[in-house]
Amino acid sequence: xxxxxxxxxxxxxxxxxxxxxxxxxxxxxxxxxxxxxxxxxxxxxxxxxxxxxxxxxxxxxxxxxxxxxxxxxxxxxxxxxxxxxxxxxxxxxxxxxxxxxxxxxxxxxxxxxxxxxxxxxxxxxxxxxxxxxxxxxxxxxxxxxxxxxxxxxxxxxxxxxxxxxxxxxxxxxxxxxxxxxxxxxxxxxxxxxxxxxxxxxxxxxxxxxxxxxxxxxxxxxxxxxxxxxxxxxxxxxxxxxxxxxxxxxxxxxxxxxxxxxxxxxxxxxxxxxxxxxxxxxxxxxxxxxxxxxxxxxxx
Amino acid sequence: xxxxxxxxxxxxxxxxxxxxxxxxxxxxxxxxxxxxxxxxxxxxxxxxxxxxxxxxxxxxxxxxxxxxxxxxxxxxxxxxxxxxxxxxxxxxxxxxxxxxxxxxxxxxxxxxxxxxxxxxxxxxxxxxxxxxxxxxxxxxxxxxxxxxxxxxxxxxxxxxxxxxxxxxxxxxxxxxxxxxxxxxxxxxxxxxxxxxxxxxxxxxxxxxxxxxxxxxxxxxxxxxxxxxxxxxxxxxxxxxxxxxxxxxxxxxxxxxxxxxxxxxxxxxxxxxxxxxxx
Numbered sequence: 362x363x364x365x366x367x368x369x370x371x372x373x374x375x376x377x378x379x380x381x382x383x384x385x386x387x388x389x390x391x392x393x394x395x396x397x398x399x400x401x402x403x404x405x406x407x408x409x410x411x412x413x414x415x416x417x418x419x420x421x422x423x424x425x426x427x428x429x430x431x432x433x434x435x436x437x438x439x440x441x442x443x444x445x446x447x448x449x450x451x452x453x454x455x456x457x458x459x460x461x462x463x464x465x466x467x468x469x470x471x472x473x474x475x476x477x478x479x480x481x482x483x484x485x486x487x488x489x490x491x492x493x494x495x496x497x498x499x500x501x502x503x504x505x506x507x508x509x510x511x512x513x514x515x516x517x518x519x520x521x522x523x524x525x526x527x528x529x530x531x532x533x534x535x536x537x538x539x540x541x542x543x544x545x546x547x548x549x550x551x552x553x554x555x556x557x558x559x560x561x562x563x564x565x566x567x568x569x570x571x572x573x574x575x576x577x578x579x580x581x582x583x584x585x586x587x588x589x590x591x592x593x594x595x596x597x598x599x600x601x602x603x604x605x606x607x608x609x610x611x612x613x614x615x616x617x618x619x620x621x622x623x624x625x626x627x628x629x630x631x632x633x634x635x636x637x638x639x640x641x642x643x644x645x646x647x648x649x650x651x652x653x654x655x656x657x658x659x660x
Numbered sequence: 661x662x663x664x665x666x667x668x669x670x671x672x673x674x675x676x677x678x679x680x681x682x683x684x685x686x687x688x689x690x691x692x693x694x695x696x697x698x699x700x701x702x703x704x705x706x707x708x709x710x711x712x713x714x715x716x717x718x719x720x721x722x723x724x725x726x727x728x729x730x731x732x733x734x735x736x737x738x739x740x741x742x743x744x745x746x747x748x749x750x751x752x753x754x755x756x757x758x759x760x761x762x763x764x765x766x767x768x769x770x771x772x773x774x775x776x777x778x779x780x781x782x783x784x785x786x787x788x789x790x791x792x793x794x795x796x797x798x799x800x801x802x803x804x805x806x807x808x809x810x811x812x813x814x815x816x817x818x819x820x821x822x823x824x825x826x827x828x829x830x831x832x833x834x835x836x837x838x839x840x841x842x843x844x845x846x847x848x849x850x851x852x853x854x855x856x857x858x859x860x861x862x863x864x865x866x867x868x869x870x871x872x873x874x875x876x877x878x879x880x881x882x883x884x885x886x887x888x889x890x891x892x893x894x895x896x897x898x899x900x901x902x903x904x905x906x907x908x909x910x911x912x913x914x915x916x917x918x919x920x921x922x923x924x925x926x927x928x929x930x931x932x933x934x935x936x937x938x
Contacts, residue, residue: 365762372841373763380754380773383810388776391787398786405790455675462672468925469679475921475928476686479870480891481910485689487895488903493701495688502705527682531932538933579778587780590872594895613782618877623786630783637780 398627405621416628427629429604430612433518437608438585441525446577449532454566456533457540467537471530478528483594486524514605517596521606524591532577539573540566568653575652579644586637589614609633686914693717693911697904716904720912724893725882729909732890736869739801739886744864746809748857754811755819756845760831777813789877799881804874808864815860818931822856823849859931862924866917887913 374381399416401409420427452470456463476482489495490510497507510516547565556564567574589610592600600607600615613633617626687707692700693716694709703710723729757763758770792803826849834844850857872888879885882893891913894906921928 365764369761370763373757373761373766376757376761376841376845377754377766377769379750379809380811380816381769383807384772384776387788387807387810388779388784391784391791394787394790395783405793452678455671462675466675466679467929469683471929472686472918472921473682475866476914476917478866479913479917480872480888480895481689481913484891484895484906484910485685488692488907489685489688491701493704495685495704498705527685534929534932583778583780587782590870593872594892597895597898610782613785614873617786617789623790627786630780630785633780634783637778641778 395627395630398624399631400628401624403623405623409624412624416625417632419625420628420632426604426607426612430600430607430609433605433607434586434609436518437521437525437588438582441522442578442581442585444522445526445529445581446532446574448526449529449577450536450570450574452529453533453536453540457537467534470533474528474530477524478590480590480594483524483591486520486591487595490520512602514603517602517605520595521588521591521608524595525585525588532581535573535577536570539570543569571648571652572654575644575648579641582640582644583637586610586633689907690911693904693907695904697902700903700907713904716908717912719902720894720905720909724890724897727882727885727890729887729890729912731883732885732887733912735884736886736888739804739871740865740868742801742805743808743868744861746805747812747815747864748860750809750811751815751860752819752850752853752857753845755816755823756849758816759820759823760828760844760849761841773813773816777817792878798878799884801879801884803878804868804871812860812864815864818860819853819856822853826852855927855930858924859927862920862927863931865920869917 398409400411400413402412402415403409456466456470473482491497492507492509492511494510496510500507508516510520543566547569548561551561551565587610588608592606592608592611593614596606596611598611598615598619600611609629613626613629616622616629688704691707691709692704694712694714695703695716696711696713697716699710721729723731758766758773788803792798795802797803797806830848830852831844834848839847869886870888871886872892875886875889876892879889882889885893891906891910894902894909898906
């Protein structure tokens with residue numbers, strides 16, 4: 362075994378140096394500071410004063426807004442992410458044919474993902490759902506009553522969920538790449554066996570795509586948990602009506618930069634980290650049951 | 661045979677209808693920006709402006725809070741260009757270290773990088789703000805652009821994947837010719853990873869262009885505001901009279917994004933398919 366000379370180490374760390382410094386300066390030290398702030402009362406102006414676990418107990422015993430925002434965020438994540446992924450997979454399967462127009466359709470379906478995070482699109486979405494907006498016109502056309510999207514919390518959340526599902530394009534592209542990699546022989550063999558499309562989907566397509574589905578689910582769940590811009594713009598920074606769009610990130614932002622309760626916001630950040638870690642852990646844990654990895658040594 | 665012949669038109673009608681549904685909101689925004697403000701919602705069910713007017717663009721361009729919309733665009737461009745150069749070059753430099761060099765602790769730092777890839781930004785939000793405030797960086801673009809020069813995990817990951825596809829024989833030949841690691845990176849590897857650099861640049865452009873949280877936290881003067889903050893100011897003064905201008909400037913803010921999308925689609929699709937970038 363070749364031992365690594367001092368020179369090799371020096372060169373190696375010169376190259377990854379920027380990352381190491383940036384990590385210490387902008388991630389590790391702030392993360393530790395955040396852990397400390399989370400057990401203090403700190404308003405930015407005076408020095409932080411140690412209050413033990415008070416921020417955490419306040420959060421779980423005395424803050425109905427915290428629970429409201431947690432509920433809204435869970436609904437947003439657990440409805441929005443599966444809907445978005447199911448839609449992405451559905452469209453990817455439809456587009457996975459040899460038609461010449463596929464490139465054009467793919468472009469159009471993908472477009473919302475590119476512009477979806479912008480303030481412009483959030484402004485657009487806000488206006489689509491206005492009392493006189495396109496969505497209500499459309500509902501009336503179908504003979505349904507208008508919905509007052511900005512008055513009812515349950516309805517308001519659907520503005521955010523539909524905006525998230527509308528941006529299914531990036532997941533669709535990843536699924537398309539995955540579908541192209543499934544060997545055609547698998548489907549041919551199943552044709553010989555007389556398997557129908559439903560069986561083929563559940564016995565071939567889904568298992569072969571499962572590693573990609575796992576990866577997508579994890580990244581999209583984390584991303585959804587951190588969603589800020591649409592809630593901030595659509596509710597004009599308030600999270601209303603009646604906290605109906607108060608996503609976790611927005612509430613954390615308001616604690617920090619509207620009420621200047623830095624200690625409480627830091628505690629909220631750590632609870633968010635723990636929730637995300639648990640969700641990711643659960644996904645990995647259950648993945649042993651449903652994710653199919655091709656056995657090594659094949660081909 | 662009949663069924664197969666029928667299937668294609670039905671398929672295309674369905675897929676095309678879905679496509680129209682997808683772009684309809686953007687089309688509505690575009691067409692509304694040519695309507696008179698007081699007619700936008702009265703005629704929300706029709707796409708065709710009657711009459712067609714350009715005034716919204718003129719009024720919108722005059723801007724808000726004493727700043728022209730052109731100022732917001734120049735501010736955005738400044739942030740985007742300075743950030744993107746830093747993010748892409750530093751990420752390539754770091755990626756070379758991970759992909760091609762051997763040193764003690766490499767897998768440890770690689771693991772750290774993969775964790776930061778998934779770390780929610782909210783955890784460091786408050787302390788970073790305090791740090792930048794203590795350094796007196798508030799009301800400047802420093803807190804937004806300087807961290808970009810320390811590598812962006814997504815881009816590092818993308819570039820590592822790309823560098824790994826380059827045959828190591830090239831490195832070996834260069835090393836035999838007496839080429840050091842730095843020259844190897846700048847002269848041989850960097851020119852070969854240009855497609856991945858393009859992908860990273862496009863995404864860096866998108867992320868900085870649409871970024872709202874950074875400017876909300878760190879910029880408090882309208883003369884420093886980028887496009888995202890300019891639009892937010894339009895929204896905050898949301899009245900019947902300026903809907904048209906707000907819509908028009910929303911369209912203007914999307915134009916660079918759309919132009920890059922249509923020009924460089926190939927790189928974008930590749931970036932997403934290979935690394936899950938969004």
